[in-house]
Amino acid sequence: MKTDVKPVLLVAACALVDPDGRVLIAQRPEGKPLAGLWEFPGGKVEPGETPEQTVVREIEEELGLETKTACLAPLTFASHAYESFHLLMPLYVCRRFWGIAQPREGQAIKWVRPNRLRDYPMPPADDPLIPFLIDLL
Numbered sequence: 001m002k003t004d005v006k007p008v009l010l011v012a013a014c015a016l017v018d019p020d021g022r023v024l025i026a027q028r029p030e031g032k033p034l035a036g037l038w039e040f041p042g043g044k045v046e047p048g049e050t051p052e053q054t055v056v057r058e059i060e061e062e063l064g065l066e067t068k069t070a071c072l073a074p075l076t077f078a079s080h081a082y083e084s085f086h087l088l089m090p091l092y093v094c095r096r097f098w099g100i101a102q103p104r105e106g107q108a109i110k111w112v113r114p115n116r117l118r119d120y121p122m123p124p125a126d127d128p129l130i131p132f133l134i135d136l137l
């Protein structure tokens with residue numbers, strides 16, 4: 001039997017929740033893997049960072065929003081085998097952030113009710129996360 005060894009990639013992502021209980025999703029720009037799919041803000045955990053620090057940094061870089069690690073609550077995680085790596089992605093929820101979300105990297109963004117998330121094609125790793133957001137919100 002062939003053993004399938006893939007590197008584990010740690011990515012931290014966050015569901016930003018607005019006062020109406022809507023969640024922010026961003027569309028991956030052209031030219032990136034999985035372009036056109038909608039995803040939660042976040043990115044790869046860089047050496048020396050905690051996953052919470054990654055989320056705080058990425059939200060600032062991608063959306064111009066400020067938050068703090070203490071404002072992130074863990075909700076669930078994705079564990080998904082992609083072709084060349086295995087994604088491990090904690091999903092945090094954040095209701096306390098400052099600023100107005102502005103797409104800073106050419107991506108489209110949308111605030112969406114969790115029960116409408118299925119209207120937006122997301123990466124396969126994200127599908128199992130949606131029921132947790134529906135239950136929470």
Ligand SMILES: Nc1nc2c([nH]c(=O)n2[C@@H]2O[C@H](COP(=O)(O)OP(=O)(O)OP(=O)(O)O)[C@@H](O)[C@H]2O)c(=O)[nH]1
Nearest residue numbers: 011013032033034039040041042043044087123125126
């Ligand atoms: N941020 C984010 N990434 C996700 C989600 N779902 C999912 O499968 N991913 C995967 O996790 C990885 C995120 O890495 P990233 O956004 O930092 O990396 P990237 O591919 O844009 O590359 P780069 O930023 O190094 O250019 C990608 O492979 C992406 O497809 C999600 O909901 N949010």
